[in-house]
Amino acid sequence: MKVLIIDDEINIHKTTSIALRTMGHEPYSAYSGSQSLSKLDENRIDVVFLDLRLGSENGLEVYDRIRAAGHEMPVIIFTGFSSISSAIEATKKGVFDYVLKPFVPEQIRQTLERVGKQIALKSKVVELESQVSEIVPPVLFDSQEKSMQQIYRLAQRAAPSEATVLILGPSGTGKTVLAKQIHSLSPRADKPFVVVHCPSLSKELLESELFGHVKGAFTGAVKDTWGKIDSADGGSIFLDEIGELPMEIQAKLLRFLQERQYERVGETKTRTGNVRILAATNNDLQAEAQDGRFREDLFYRLNVISIHMPPLNERRGDIPKLAQHFLQHHAKQMARPQCRFSEDCLAALARYDWPGNLRELHNVVERCLILCDDGCIEVQDLPPEVQLGSNGDGPNAPLKIGGPFKLEDIEEAHINGVIASAKSYQQAARILGINKTTLYRKRKRKLSLEREHISETEFAI
Template sequence: MKILIVDDESNIQKTTALSLKTMGHQSVSAFSGSQALRKLGEDRFDAVFLDLRLGEENGLDVFDEMRKQGFEMPVIMFTAYSSIETAIEATRKGIFDYVAKPFVPEQIRQALRKLEDSLSLANKVTELESRLADKSPGIRFESQDSRMQQIYKVAEKAAKSDANILLLGPSGTGKTVLSRRIHEMSDRTGEPFVVVHCPSLSKELLESELFGHLKGSFTGAVKDTWGKVDAAEGGTLFLDEVADIPLEVQSKLLRLLQERLYERIGETKTRAANVRILAATNKDLQEEVREGRFREDLFYRLNVISLHLPGLAERKRDLEILVSDYVEFYARKMGREVATVEEDALEAILAYNWPGNLRELNNVVERCLILCSGNTVTLSDLPNEISGAAQTGSGSALINGLGNDVTLQALEDEHIKRVLERCDSLEQAARTLGIDSATLYRKRKKLGLL
């Protein structure tokens, strides 16, 4: 950690700094409240040691000003005026811990160990809250599919390194969940796992989200902000849909990958970052490079190890187990002891090709558990596109009937519908189908999809 020591006595400064150094931490000194506030504005600190008496200043007033200016790091207070009253007031204000003068180095080390344990616990709580917010049962990291078995095997080996990993595959195949699993299997598992959803932000907001900004550096920047790179310090930064990062931001991301350096918007000071980068996209990055939408050098930096997750239609052997896991998860969540799926409903589920992959399967199972009567999912509980496909021979049953009495036009129509459902844009769908946008427009119009 990087720790600010605020005390007007040089001997206290030296003793504290030496104790922190023996524990592997960095320290910076400030001898007054105003100097401390200035240094807090210039750099990022993980914690502060603050004296209760700073000449004529009251340390608790300095603490109040720190909080007022948005500095939320934990504070450990020194005082030679130890009393129950002072300790109670400091704790009430939010002081993390209290060290009475005179002290020995071991007391400093004990306070730091307590802080390290607290921060580690906070990271774990944040991680658990993040998982609960996902509201999904996660992924079983076992598979009957040989390709998935190989993916999990490579992921486990790669997790132990600090190599950048690129996760590829259609939307909904579990790229975010696998990235979290890689983080958990790595040596950074006790540190933060931070996600940036790249497509949801403009260029300006994405750059600020990643690197942070100084107050007044652009319209709406009303206070200094630290970005996700700083939040992921020591841990893993996951860039979701990295292909959507604007070219202007890609150059700064490249520098972060190559040199582990970055600057906040509006700041000239260069900062070092200790983060591991994982990235995911449902797009063909090599095609994006050829079209000039993605930097080639950034692609090679990200693509140290790549894992291509197949769609659910390509790993049908896992489908029945996944359905069982999802049914069990949502039954438990809804307070039911058990839930089952009738045979004909399961057959329809297995016949369907799941263009939305695991995300679609998750949503369908949750819907069925909400709507079903009792604890049994029947064919009538399934959405029409799934139950209807099994009953009428259309949809996925049509696709599975290749070589049977099915017209080429019917196959083409169904294929176009599936590609449009899977792709994020019409341009991507046209590229996948191998036709131009005008032709796709005409075919969509014919299918009544306009």
Template sequence: MDQVEKMATFSPMNVLIVDDEMNIRKTMKMFFDLLHHKVTTVSNPKDALLEAGLQIFDLAFVDIRLGLESGLDLVSSLLAKLPRMKIVVITAFASVDTAVEAMKRGAVDYLPKPFMPDQLKLVLERVEALRTLELRINLLQDDLDRNDPDVSLSSTHPPMQRMIELARQVSASDAVLLLLGPSGSGKTMLARLIHRWSHRTDKPFGVISCPSLSQELLESELFGHVKGAFTGALRDNPGRVAGCEGGTLFLDEIGDLPLSIQSKLLRFIQEREYEHVGDQRTRKANVRIIAATNANLKSAVAAGSFREDLYYRLNVIQITLPSLAERSGDIEAVAGNMLAFFNAQNHKAIQGFSPEVLKIFRDYGWPGNIRELRNVVERAVILCTTTMIGEELLPDSMASAVQPQIRIGDRIKLEAIEELHIRRVLASTSSVHEAAEVLEIDKATLWRKRKQFGI
């Protein structure tokens, strides 16, 4: 049994049982409880749809006859709310016609009454096999759609090694994580890896970039909305929290989250409860939160732009990613990993980088970190017509930015020392604001210096 099969077979499911016979509900609940699945039982379509609006189900067993109501009609209604849910219809009035009609409505299997535990177990195994197949397809599709190479986990830089070990350790827990580091240092990729290493790996991983949406749209994207909640809300939107049920939600640049939404996020983290925009019904969700920022949240708390209680709730476990310039010994390996990725993507067989290019890579300050290196390697692969990437394929600004080693007291212009110092401070800080504070100059002056030196 491979890793994907283990994930699907042993992952507990949230099961809904809809049957108007109390004994059937009790018996099935006992069966699924013994297998450590979470079970909700109801006796009618109204309660089934109510539960489907409050929580995400993986599997539902629906009786075809529910008093005077049709379970077949309920199949379509449930799938309209939860498209990824698997539905098995059960009935004492088995026929080929009803089986065919159930499948047309979206059911994945059919179970005639009376049934024994072995029959129920066989149906469950078929559903789990289907989930395994869908998981394989999703993982393959992710690989096909992937635009970025995987993060290299080998490092000679001790802080990076400790960071990777810490990330592996905390992936096994459900604790909230706060990822810190300069822009482009790989926080999103690390969040994806933590999700892959966790027991939630077969559940969704969602990403929300907090600065990219207006306040109204951000709240809707996060918690969902009902039709008519605001101008342009033409249909219900379940939101990312509901969409990531059982999985992980990554909030990038959390420092830009508006104050009005911060209180709602805090409540969700503490109580796992939230409401759709425009709806008073309280919903619950089991979603792990990973947040990231390149800003100084302590300063934001002091300035009143970030809630102190949310900061401490997010800061349960903090993981800091070093800048690429700090781990210059890893640059060759990281660049090689990217070269292999872009070789495959562009159907090329480039063997490596020239010694001159590798020297420039080691000496360059990388203010854009891994994101900048990715762009440089991708550009070089696209332009390369030989088996080796030479320095002529690097951006002109990059080669000119690399300066020879300078020591205090060397017979050089003061301006050269100033430029080198500014470059190194920019490479070692997480933002222009922080760099200006270290240099004790205002941001406008730093901007002019960057323009002067072509940084």
């Protein structure tokens, strides 16, 4: 951890710094309240040791100024026997702990161990809150397909190393899930796993998101901000859709990969980061590097270990098991544990091409569970596009071109299939030959009809 010592006695700084370095921590020194605030602005500090009698200053007042400036790290008070009552008062105000002077290194060690546990617990809580907010089923790393078994073995072998891993494959194939698994199997598992979505922000905001910025670096930068590299210290950063990374940031990322050094936006001070880089893209980075749209040197830096996630239609043997897995998850959430798929329905799921891959399968299973009237999900409960991708005859036969089906059902199936494979609604509208407003209107009408069906079902129940 990075530890700031705020004390007016040089001997305290020397002895505490030696003890901290022996324990593997990095000490910083400040001799006054104003100097301490400058140090806190310049560096990401994990914990502060603060003397209650700081020359002519009152340590509690310095503590209040630290909190008023927005610094929330644990603060540990140095105090003598005569000021224990003040230390107790400080504890009531939110100070983490206090250490009596004179002290021995073991006291420092025990206090910092408690701080470390608190930091790890907060990191775990944030990660769990993120997982809960995503409301996704637990990961299923089991496959009937030899190609997937080889991918999982490769991921397990790569996880304990510090090598950069590049995960390739179409959208929705589970690249983020695999990156989380690699992190969880690595020595960094108890440290943060931080995700950066490269296409979601402008170049300026993405650079700040990754590296951080100082106050006044650009319009809207009203305070110093530490980036994702700093917040992932000791852990892993997952760069999602790295193929969309702007060229200017590619150069800075390359430098970080080579030297582990970076600067915050608007700052000249060079900093170091201890993170492992995991990345994913659905682009052909090698082709883009050859065409000059992606830095070739960065591609080779990223491509230390590459893992290709195949589309779902290339692992059809896993579809029934994955569907059952998703069904169990949502059935438990909806208190409908008796729900199941019919054999014909599972066969239909396995025949469909799934342009949206695992993400589309997950959404289809959730939809079926909501719309089915009894405990068995049949072929007719599937979306039209999934039925259209199946075979069969009879009154409940799946949709197919030239069959006895309404034109609106065929249209809906085609629209849903295009949306699932397109990168955006704008691209889907362009493929369909209609404007985006028309596409929104058609989708809105369908969603309204589905909501009416759900409401009628609930009323009947």
